[in-house]
Amino acid sequence: MVRVLFLGGLGRSGTTLLERLLGELPGVCPLGEVVHLWERDVAGDERCACGEHFSECGFWREVGEKAFGGWHHVDVWRVLALRHAVERTRHIPRLASVRMSPAHRLLVEEYADWYARLYEAAAVVSGAEVLVDSSKHAALAYCLRFAPGLDLRVAHVVRDSRGVAYSWTKKVTRPETDNAEEMTRYSPGRSALLWNAHNVAFSALHKCGVPVRRVRYEELLEDPGAVLRDLSEFIDIAPGELGFLRDGVAELGPCHSAAGNPMRFTVGPVPLRRDDAWRTALPGGQRRVVSALTAPLLGAYGYRGAR
Numbered sequence: 001m002v003r004v005l006f007l008g009g010l011g012r013s014g015t016t017l018l019e020r021l022l023g024e025l026p027g028v029c030p031l032g033e034v035v036h037l038w039e040r041d042v043a044g045d046e047r048c049a050c051g052e053h054f055s056e057c058g059f060w061r062e063v064g065e066k067a068f069g070g071w072h073h074v075d076v077w078r079v080l081a082l083r084h085a086v087e088r089t090r091h092i093p094r095l096a097s098v099r100m101s102p103a104h105r106l107l108v109e110e111y112a113d114w115y116a117r118l119y120e121a122a123a124v125v126s127g128a129e130v131l132v133d134s135s136k137h138a139a140l141a142y143c144l145r146f147a148p149g150l151d152l153r154v155a156h157v158v159r160d161s162r163g164v165a166y167s168w169t170k171k172v173t174r175p176e177t178d179n180a181e182e183m184t185r186y187s188p189g190r191s192a193l194l195w196n197a198h199n200v201a202f203s204a205l206h207k208c209g210v211p212v213r214r215v216r217y218e219e220l221l222e223d224p225g226a227v228l229r230d231l232s233e234f235i236d237i238a239p240g241e242l243g244f245l246r247d248g249v250a251e252l253g254p255c256h257s258a259a260g261n262p263m264r265f266t267v268g269p270v271p272l273r274r275d276d277a278w279r280t281a282l283p284g285g286q287r288r289v290v291s292a293l294t295a296p297l298l299g300a301y302g303y304r305g306a307r
């Protein structure tokens with residue numbers, strides 16, 4: 001069985017930072033957002049977090065060899081077609097249901113099998129006890145339940161919806177592309193609805209038998225050591241001394257995170273500060289819209305000022 005910790009939640013909730021911190025624990029190997037690896041890396045040859053183009057990175061080259069006899073044997077368009085057919089947020093009720101049609105189930109299993117083969121090879125190449133996939137998408141977590149030989153556990157990362165909404169309005173470039181593309185932006189109303197959908201989906205995942213542990217972004221920044229020790233217990237590893245954490249700074253080493261937030265390229269000391277810019281920078285009208293749309297879950301997760 002390959003143990004995989006899947007980081008779930010809406011983007012801009014601190015999943016990349018959490019993945020980087022987990023990657024410093026002994027026996028843990030962060031893979032990045034595997035959901036984007038097929039198109040951006042296997043087909044697009046974007047950059048791995050080590051700085052190399054994907055095709056030049058020794059780690060991923062070995063994983064590709066072991067998993068598929070080389071990445072050229074991966075039918076990226078088949079993987080993307082399967083993803084389109086089964087891994088959509090609106091498909092989650094069907095993925096969670098016991099009455100899935102046999103034909104649809106075959107597609108889900110075929111899709112999940114691509115991930116299972118990649119994880120299995122990554123576990124062998126890295127020698128790690130636990131792999132971290134920070135793909136975030138709830139529908140993918142539901143699909144991975146159908147992967148063979150997988151010990152799937154999910155960390156559900158939640159951040160105040162107003163902070164998430166503000167972050168989605170900002171311009172961020174993607175350094176892994178050679179032509180400096182920008183990351184997607186959403187209006188606050190749109191990100192509030194996505195925030196609800198993703199969080200509801202992760203809150204219900206445990207009913208399908210997948211172990212889920214909730215992590216609040218604000219608590220992670222408040223006391224990263226406590227959150228990492230809690231997650232270590234959740235994934236059955238010994239966290240060690242956490243020597244890379246000191247005085248509000250994390251000392252991050254290099255990794256081979258394959259796709260995701262630009263923060264995956266950062267090596268060296270990283271200040272662990274809560275980003276609360278939204279409290280002053282998110283205009284009042286937008287803030288009220290987001291608060292109103294997300295009030296029930298904000299309250300359930302213990303956030304104040306939801307109304």
Ligand SMILES: [Zn+2]
Nearest residue numbers: 048050057256
């Ligand atoms: Zn690499």
